[in-house]
Amino acid sequence: MHELSIARSLVGLVRESVPGGAVVKSVLVRVGPLQAIESGAMELSWCAATEGTVFEGAELLLTFVPWELGCRECGRSWSSDSWSDPCTCGSCRVDPVGGDELRLESIEVEDLPNRTASADAPRAVKRSQASKETRRV
């Protein structure tokens, strides 16, 4: 269950990346096959890690990227769900490339409503609030 540590780390990163008071709708993460992340476990971990925080209810969107393979004989490259595919040229001398990415790509936030004065407060102030919160964690 390395998913739980990853989820906690992700919450910290999201906290740093959005202005204070922002309502996060979803978080997009790109996952390479080498990370051995199980989507069910990741979802549960995300729920546990966000519970009781301002990010509770935000959706975690995972993009699982396939293996990138390159043939040593003919130079062809392609992607596949398996690292051990032979090449169409018949060669078995195929190298998997990369595959270990685990990247936060983007965060979708609700536009801040103009209801109160505090919602219009300058960004710098909100940022400092956000960073105080980060330190508390």
Add this chain to the structure above:
Amino acid sequence: MSEIRIVQNVLKHNDEIASMNRHRLRDDGVFCIDLIGSPGCGKTSLLEATLRRLHNRINIGIIAGDLATDRDAQRIQACGARVVQINTGKGCHLDANQVRHALDEIDLAGLDLLIIENVGNLICPVGFDLGQDAKVGMFSVCEGDDKAAKHPHLVRAADLLLLNKIDLMKYVKFHPVTFREDVEKLNPGVEMIELSVTEPKIERWLDWLLSKTQAAQDETCADMPVPVGTAKELSDAR
């Protein structure tokens, strides 16, 4: 609705602490290994055997990660090494921050080699950089010859692979060629050493350790006035 684009490594904080650990270890010329393998593949046995052979030649420290109990730490201590135990509780792997705290309890200046025995698990520890110089992946023949193929993450991340319990090869179905072929595809050119820790047959591993430890010291010594004896004692020990 608006989108904030970021593109950042999710484990950024872990990686930052790991790189601090790495700097601390480099500064003191300590070669550091993260030893990763499945439960029972023989990690602690290998450390015991290694300590018995090397403890009066180089200074070795051990960090033992375990879900619970200090049994591994006790076994290692009995061999005369400095050992710091990290109990991870429910955690299935060590992270850089745990190692950072463990480093505080070790006199790094007096060490040549630090081996971190990670929690017995082939999957979870792989993605967490601890600040090691080398990741060593350990398998044993009883686990089956398909384990490299089923755990590509460890095989690809490893700087050295160990295949233990080869004394049991005659009792279990294990085709070394299948195992080797998968390894070679996943991590072309990676060094692989076959071991039997209990026989004990660990010479190649000891040679690898000593040469890497020596190299780490040479690197540090290149930046500093040579501490008389250290490098020489090490080469005598070989």
